[in-house]
Amino acid sequence: MTAGTSAQAQIVVEDLVKRFGKFVAVDHVSFSVQRGEIMGFLGPNGAGKSTIIRILCGLLRATGGIARVAGIDLARDPEGVRQRIGYMSQKFSLYRDLTVEENLRFFGGIYRVPAKELPERIRFAIDMAGLAGREHALVATLAGGWQQRLALGCAVLHRPPILFLDEPTSGVEPTSRRRFWDLIHALAAEGVTVLVSTHYMDEAEYCHRAALINQGRLIAIGSPAELKHRALGGELLLVECEALGPVLAALQQAPGVKDCSVFGSALHVLVNDAARARAELPGYLAAKGLQIGRIAPISASLEDVFVRLVAADLANRKEAA
Amino acid sequence: MRLQRVKAIAIKEVLQVWRDPRSLMVAMAMPFMQMFLLGYGISLDLKHIPVCTFDREGSQNSQDLLKRFAASRYFDVVRNVRDYAALTAAVDRADCKLAIVIPPDFSERLSNAGTTSVQAVLDATDDNTANIAYSYALAVVSGFSTDVQVSWSAQQGRVLAQIQPMTAQSRVWFNEDLDSRNFVIPGLVAVILALVGAQLTSLTLSREWERGTMELLISTPVKPSELMVGKLLPYLGLGWIDAAFCLVIAALWFAVPLRGTLFTLFVTTTLFLVVVLGIGYLISVLIRSQLGASQIALLVTMLPTNLLSGYVFPIDQMPAVVEKLTYLIYARYYVTIIKAIFLKGAGIPALATPIIFLLIYAAVVMLLAARAFRKALD
Numbered sequence: 239m240t241a242g243t244s245a246q247a248q249i250v251v252e253d254l255v256k257r258f259g260k261f262v263a264v265d266h267v268s269f270s271v272q273r274g275e276i277m278g279f280l281g282p283n284g285a286g287k288s289t290i291i292r293i294l295c296g297l298l299r300a301t302g303g304i305a306r307v308a309g310i311d312l313a314r315d316p317e318g319v320r321q322r323i324g325y326m327s328q329k330f331s332l333y334r335d336l337t338v339e340e341n342l343r344f345f346g347g348i349y350r351v352p353a354k355e356l357p358e359r360i361r362f363a364i365d366m367a368g369l370a371g372r373e374h375a376l377v378a379t380l381a382g383g384w385q386q387r388l389a390l391g392c393a394v395l396h397r398p399p400i401l402f403l404d405e406p407t408s409g410v411e412p413t414s415r416r417r418f419w420d421l422i423h424a425l426a427a428e429g430v431t432v433l434v435s436t437h438y439m440d441e442a443e444y445c446h447r448a449a450l451i452n453q454g455r456l457i458a459i460g461s462p463a464e465l466k467h468r469a470l471g472g473e474l475l476l477v478e479c480e481a482l483g484p485v486l487a488a489l490q491q492a493p494g495v496k497d498c499s500v501f502g503s504a505l506h507v508l509v510n511d512a513a514r515a516r517a518e519l520p521g522y523l524a525a526k527g528l529q530i531g532r533i534a535p536i537s538a539s540l541e542d543v544f545v546r547l548v549a550a551d552l553a554n555r556k557e558a559a
Numbered sequence: 560m561r562l563q564r565v566k567a568i569a570i571k572e573v574l575q576v577w578r579d580p581r582s583l584m585v586a587m588a589m590p591f592m593q594m595f596l597l598g599y600g601i602s603l604d605l606k607h608i609p610v611c612t613f614d615r616e617g618s619q620n621s622q623d624l625l626k627r628f629a630a631s632r633y634f635d636v637v638r639n640v641r642d643y644a645a646l647t648a649a650v651d652r653a654d655c656k657l658a659i660v661i662p663p664d665f666s667e668r669l670s671n672a673g674t675t676s677v678q679a680v681l682d683a684t685d686d687n688t689a690n691i692a693y694s695y696a697l698a699v700v701s702g703f704s705t706d707v708q709v710s711w712s713a714q715q716g717r718v719l720a721q722i723q724p725m726t727a728q729s730r731v732w733f734n735e736d737l738d739s740r741n742f743v744i745p746g747l748v749a750v751i752l753a754l755v756g757a758q759l760t761s762l763t764l765s766r767e768w769e770r771g772t773m774e775l776l777i778s779t780p781v782k783p784s785e786l787m788v789g790k791l792l793p794y795l796g797l798g799w800i801d802a803a804f805c806l807v808i809a810a811l812w813f814a815v816p817l818r819g820t821l822f823t824l825f826v827t828t829t830l831f832l833v834v835v836l837g838i839g840y841l842i843s844v845l846i847r848s849q850l851g852a853s854q855i856a857l858l859v860t861m862l863p864t865n866l867l868s869g870y871v872f873p874i875d876q877m878p879a880v881v882e883k884l885t886y887l888i889y890a891r892y893y894v895t896i897i898k899a900i901f902l903k904g905a906g907i908p909a910l911a912t913p914i915i916f917l918l919i920y921a922a923v924v925m926l927l928a929a930r931a932f933r934k935a936l937d
Contacts (some may be wrong), residue, residue: 258937295778297936316934320780331775335578336571347567348779392775 246309248273248400248431249294254303256289256454263289265454266303271433271447273399276426278445279435280544286454287435288328291404294433295325308400321349324393328404328435332389334378338369341377341392349396363391366421383414390421394430401425403434407441419444439540448540450547457551462540469543469550472496473512477505477519478531488526492519506542560784568781568789572763576793586759590801593751594808601743601871605691609637611655613646615663624677624703628659633695646680656682657692669707744815745901746870748805749831749893753864754857755801756835757842759794761856764843764932774936783932787925791836798832809901818904826907827900830917831893835860837924838889844931864890892916 249271256264263286271277279287292298294307296316305312308322332341342360351359364370367387369380377385386406393401403422407415419441426432426446434445442448442462449459458465479485482500489498489507494515497508509515512535523530576583610628614621629636637655640646646658660678662668668675679696683689767773776786806824810817817824839856846852866872867881868890874882885891892913899905907914 292936296934297774297778299935299937317780320778323778325775325778327771327774327778329771329774331771331773333571333575333772334770335575340571340574344567344571345779347563347570348776348781350561350563 246273247271248275248308249277249433250304250306251290251294252304254290254293254305255301256286256293256298257301263454264293264300267451267454267456268303269449269456269459271431273431274426274429276422276432276434276444276446278442278448279433279451280439280442280448280540281435281437281451283437285451287451288404289454290451291325291402291433291435294319295323295402296320322398322400324396324398324401326386326389326393326401326403326406328408330385330389332377332385332392335376337374337376338364338380338388339373341388342395345392345395351396359395359397363388363395366394366424367391368417383410383418386410386414386418387421390418394425399429400431401433403432405435405437407436407438415441439544442540450544452544452548452551455551458547465540465543465547466538469546470508470538472508472510474536474538474542475507475509475512475515475519476501476532476534476536477507478503478533479505479529480531481528485523485528485530488523488528489519492522494518506536560782560788564781564785565789565792568786569792572790572793576797586755586797586801587804589758590751590755590805591808593754594747594805595812597747597751598740598744598808598813601739601747605688605695606633607635608633608657608688608692608695609655610634611638611640611646611649611658612636613640613643613658613660616661616665618666620666620669620707621661624661624700625659627699627703628696631695631699633692634699650680650682653682656688657696659696673711740813741815741902742898743871744809744813745897746868746894748802748809749890749897750864750868750870751805752798752802752828752831752893753835753860753868753890756794756798756832757839757856757860758853759797760791760836760839761842761846761852762849763790763794763840765847765849765852768847769849777934777936783934784929786932787840787929791833791840794836794839795829795832798836799829802828802832815901817901819900819906820904823900823906823910824897827893827896827910827914827917830914830921831889831896834889834917834921834924837921837928841924841928841931844928860890863888867891868894870894886916889917889920892920 247270249269251270252268254264254267255262265286267286267290269277279290281287289298293300293305294312296312296319300313307319310318310322312319333344336344339360342363343356346356346359364373367384367390369384369388369391372380372384377388380388390403390406393403407418410418415438422432422434423444436442442465445462447459447461448465450457450465458468460468477485477489482503482505486498486500486505489495489505494510495507496510499506507515507519516533516535520530520533612625612628614625625636628634634657638649640649646660649655650658658680660680662676662678665675665677677700679693681689681693764773767776806828809815838859842852842856842859846855864870867874867877867885867888869885870890874885874891877885895913896905896910896917899910903909
């Protein structure tokens, strides 16, 4: 985990395609991840996130395109890649009938961690995962969050420069999730490149950059702030009111309003300039005889961003077709 | 191949087997039970064949003949009947396999015509038993016939030696009592090890697939050959224990004479275990579900080893095509080896041919298994 001096790309994917029969799981995806960067993969289940990660770990062969990890072409030398990566699969895949320490020893042996260094590395992994005192507990008896942290411990035992984490926080309670992300940040701070997938949209906020993936396609990629701006093309206001329907209809015609949609018991209104809209919209609606309650700027959730970008993507593809 | 990885895998396997007492019990108890069940179940010897007699004459001569049946260790005279109806009934009820009927003019024709006949009624529902019983009966009757001839000649004042028929003196080697147990039991050890061994390893990879641990394992730099050796070593230990069980039962309980050395036994048994465990591992590579792998392992070991290994059914009496087929049955080589070690006291030089065949088998199976294992999910 030596920090890189250059910002050289550790993961490079160009025009990656994976087909299972007629089904296209990965559809011409290109991106790259720099050293020490946390790249998030966002998307619903079945979007193709796991498939891309599995290709990058050498578990699946790509149908087309190029995938390079740590500068090594996966098609040429998958073993070379395997030595330099740590992987946490979506499904828990440590040995439940082995203890915490036995699992760590096993992976230490598999990755050929020198015997002299192994006790110290195991100590590090146990401390990092917060499993001190549980070294001799069978993994099956650990709660989900502990199991996931142990899995991360096993994945970093051999100090790989690149980590692939496939939905590491799925099924983990919120406090443990928070702690897990702290661990990922600590690793990235030391120069480890992390590619992590999640279907919790809010978790993208923890990533340096996030890639939105839907139906095998990379829809957008960028920092959370960039994604929000690009997706919305403006600023978002929350409007509370009694008569949702009429207000919605009126706002859609209002000047400076780009879009308006129902969000729970309120409206989300996309405007060019939030400050101006806050000042003008109540008067505009009052003139039409419509009363509204609170009107306030809100920061978009990445869920909003995702929905918008997917819709825009679909529209683009229809146009192209 | 890196020793550190092989060791890590072997230790992990040992821990997993150790923590699963149920499958450990099966691995230990199965050969134990099979040795006793099959060891007692399979006996090809016919002794104490039940016989009914119907003496229609009741003379000294006829009783002399019947006494020979009673005295033979192959026959038990269970009943003397007085009419045909009773005889038929006895055969029908399977009270006897063989009925001997002595005609009312037995002695008369013997002294006047010098020749006479005896009727043998056989229950041939099991033709093998009937054949053997018939030939034993023939032997008893011809023995009687010779004696009659000899005493008749003596009465005529002829020299005994002149009419003494030529006899072939046969000496049976290696299994002097022609006790079938002595050749069935060593073969049985081979069959049981073939069955149990393949079962042991056939689940080792499918378990990892089904529990989801394989996905992580194949993302590591572990090589297929390292995985194979690491996984086979602990089961070789288990196989040794099973083999020791079977061999001790064979030698001590069933008292099969062990004339070879323990060293020869150890070397050849280890080689056979490697083949058998390798077959199970190959199945494990090819079939990713535990149930499927276990079924296939049973299918490919059970019938061929039972029928074609030569442990009960002699290979040289098989049709030519089937006989060629037996060269593919790895158990046949170990059946040959272990019978020779037990009964002949054969050493390794005498067993070179079957040992070479087993070596080739082991190499091919290992190579196939290592090649067939792909570190990929699709």
